[in-house]
Amino acid sequence: MRRHWNTSEVMGKMLRQAYETYWMMPPRHDGWFANDDSSELYHLRGDFSYDVYSCSQAERRTRRPTFQKIRNVVGDIKPSRLVSVDVYDEWFVMLLSTAQVPRAFEPRMSFLDTLHSWPNQSLWRYFKCDGDGEWIRRAIMMGTL
Numbered sequence: 265m266r267r268h269w270n271t272s273e274v275m276g277k278m279l280r281q282a283y284e285t286y287w288m289m290p291p292r293h294d295g296w297f298a299n300d301d302s303s304e305l306y307h308l309r310g311d312f313s314y315d316v317y318s319c320s321q322a323e324r325r326t327r328r329p330t331f332q333k334i335r336n337v338v339g340d341i342k343p344s345r346l347v348s349v350d351v352y353d354e355w356f357v358m359l360l361s362t363a364q365v366p367r368a369f370e371p372r373m374s375f376l377d378t379l380h381s382w383p384n385q386s387l388w389r390y391f392k393c394d395g396d397g398e399w400i401r402r403a404i405m406m407g408t409l
Contacts, residue, residue, distance in 0.1 A: 297343030302362055305331050305349065306341055313338045317357055329359050375401040 295308035305317040317331035333355045346365055349357040373381065375397035379388050393400060403409035 294348075296347045296349050297341070297365075298345040298347045298359075298362055300344045302345060302347070302359065305347060305357065305359065306337075306343055307357075309336075314341055319359075331357050331359060374398065 297306045297308070298304065299306075303318065307315040307317070309315060314337045315333050316335050316337055318334045319329045319331045323329045330352075331349075344365060345362045347362045348360045350360055351357050376393075378401075379391070379397075400409065
């Protein structure tokens, strides 16, 4: 039976007593990725290479598929998913969970920049407003315009 490390603080709140002692660290991302259909897993190594793990089609249908290391690749890969795994040894891992790679943060454009980015600029040729127009965006979002 596996148990995870304990903590006496949960979401910034201190517990009245600590949990019992646990035997292993909980699963984390730690440089593990997968391709679109999770048929291959990639583990980022410190030297900018990846260990590639694969499993059979039948094994992928199980709840916790086991993957075996098949090769090492040097260079960039294009992973589409983050994964957490349970590492058995250097050659075998078990897939625990997957999640989409978060998109990069895109800064929000100002109201006027948004208007200028749309086609048919003739609609805005004579448009004038006070300030930078953010009050218009807020009013539209709040339904008070």
